[in-house]
Amino acid sequence: MGINHLSRTLLVAAVSSFCFASVEGALKSPPPEKSSKSTFTYDELWNLEKGFWDSFLYPANLKQTQGNKSTVFASDVQGRVDITRTFDGDELNREYIFGLFADPTHVSLVGVPVNYSITQFAANDRIASATTIVTFNATTIVTFNATTFDVLVPVTIDTWIEFNEDGKIAQYDAIFRWFEYLLDTLIEATAIKIKATSTDQAVAYVADVLAKTICNTHEQYCTGSNKQYADTGTCYDHLTQSIRFGKSYELGRNTLLCREVHEHMVQYRPDVHCPHIGPSGGGYCVDDMNYTQTVLQRYFNDSWIPFGYGQSQDIWLQG
Ligand SMILES: *[C@@H]1O[C@H](CO)[C@@H](O)[C@H](O)[C@H]1NC(C)=O
Ligand SMILES: *[C@@H]1O[C@H](CO)[C@@H](O)[C@H](O)[C@H]1NC(C)=O
Ligand SMILES: *[C@@H]1O[C@H](CO)[C@@H](O)[C@H](O)[C@H]1NC(C)=O
Ligand SMILES: *[C@@H]1O[C@H](CO)[C@@H](O)[C@H](O)[C@H]1NC(C)=O
Ligand SMILES: *[C@@H]1O[C@H](CO)[C@@H](O)[C@H](O)[C@H]1NC(C)=O
Ligand SMILES: *[C@@H]1O[C@H](CO)[C@@H](O)[C@H](O)[C@H]1NC(C)=O
Numbered sequence: 001m002g003i004n005h006l007s008r009t010l011l012v013a014a015v016s017s018f019c020f021a022s023v024e025g026a027l028k029s030p031p032p033e034k035s036s037k038s039t040f041t042y043d044e045l046w047n048l049e050k051g052f053w054d055s056f057l058y059p060a061n062l063k064q065t066q067g068n069k070s071t072v073f074a075s076d077v078q079g080r081v082d083i084t085r086t087f088d089g090d091e092l093n094r095e096y097i098f099g100l101f102a103d104p105t106h107v108s109l110v111g112v113p114v115n116y117s118i119t120q121f122a123a124n125d126r127i128a129s130a131t132t133i134v135t136f137n138a139t140t141i142v143t144f145n146a147t148t149f150d151v152l153v154p155v156t157i158d159t160w161i162e163f164n165e166d167g168k169i170a171q172y173d174a175i176f177r178w179f180e181y182l183l184d185t186l187i188e189a190t191a192i193k194i195k196a197t198s199t200d201q202a203v204a205y206v207a208d209v210l211a212k213t214i215c216n217t218h219e220q221y222c223t224g225s226n227k228q229y230a231d232t233g234t235c236y237d238h239l240t241q242s243i244r245f246g247k248s249y250e251l252g253r254n255t256l257l258c259r260e261v262h263e264h265m266v267q268y269r270p271d272v273h274c275p276h277i278g279p280s281g282g283g284y285c286v287d288d289m290n291y292t293q294t295v296l297q298r299y300f301n302d303s304w305i306p307f308g309y310g311q312s313q314d315i316w317l318q319g
Helices: 003-027 042-056 060-065 090-101 179-194 199-221 232-242 256-266 270-277 291-296
Strands: 073-081 086-088 112-124 127-137 152-163 169-177
Touching: 042 060, 042 090, 042 112, 042 127, 042 152, 060 090, 073 090, 086 090, 090 256, 152 179, 169 179, 179 199, 199 232, 199 256, 199 270, 232 256, 256 270
Parallel strands: 073 169
Antiparallel strands: 073 086, 112 127, 127 152, 152 169
């Protein structure tokens, strides 16, 4: 950390604590409804944020997929991603946040994360809000036929992260900014690569590749009581004909794109993840919530507003 950066951090911390104290004093605001168990300094929250993104990058993320206890997530972590849905617990979140982006040779939408830049950051108490541009090496999406050329795709991820007293992630809420634009761009790149004459043709091409990949994974890992499809043909037909390809906000609904997300996790726990790529969607790739229910879902146990402010009016809190 450079001197300039350090002094700027200290200055911001000093100014913000000064402003906070004086505004609170001046307005005589009511005491917080619940005081937090522990708070971190701005500097500590910045380092926790950086620590998370460092562990997200490939190949560091490989380490997070191994072992049975997370150095990043609290055991009862609650997570939400706007384009998918909510995810409970350390094991699932490690498979999802790290395992999804850990194999550069496997067909995937964006590939593996290779570097990042944090462009917005504000933090207080135990909560950090950041915007991070993560560059993914998306070689595989456009190299279905093993012709390699590098495609580095910047992906913007807005996050809210709450850390527990051990500095592990207790809650996170992630938003993929410009995701529809990203998806369209990937489809367009595919269209150019395959010399498609229409977007539909490019979508069909991607659907074909994804369905084949998912059905191969099914064949390999979903055996015995974990079997979801009678055979590969049934699997392929279901994925390409019976369900939707999926819109940019439907990676947690009854779509092919949702099954592409969960396909990466099947290898870790077939008993848990096979149903997600199957016809039923296993509770994860299902149309269980409409727009209003999604937006109003009471999911989080802790408030995202630092220092316990405003809890009584917060409709995202459980219970
Ligand atoms: C978790 O890891 C520890 C240490 O590696 C090991 O002793 C333990 O058996 C593992 N538990 C499970 C459930 O895999
Ligand atoms: C959240 O609250 C519910 C209901 O009180 C409880 O069952 C659950 O264990 C809590 N989860 C976490 C992560 O604290
Ligand atoms: C990541 O690295 C690439 C290649 O060196 C560079 O072009 C890009 O700007 C970097 N992206 C971020 C988010 O740092
Ligand atoms: C992207 O992946 C390809 C294939 O694995 C690799 O050759 C290339 O070096 C990677 N590029 C970056 C910037 O990581
Ligand atoms: C990929 O390979 C298959 C089979 O070899 C071929 O039919 C298809 O046209 C190829 N696609 C591209 C984009 O080269
Ligand atoms: C969403 O579902 C709820 C519960 O079934 C229903 O009351 C509401 O009208 C639905 N909203 C929309 C926009 O479909």
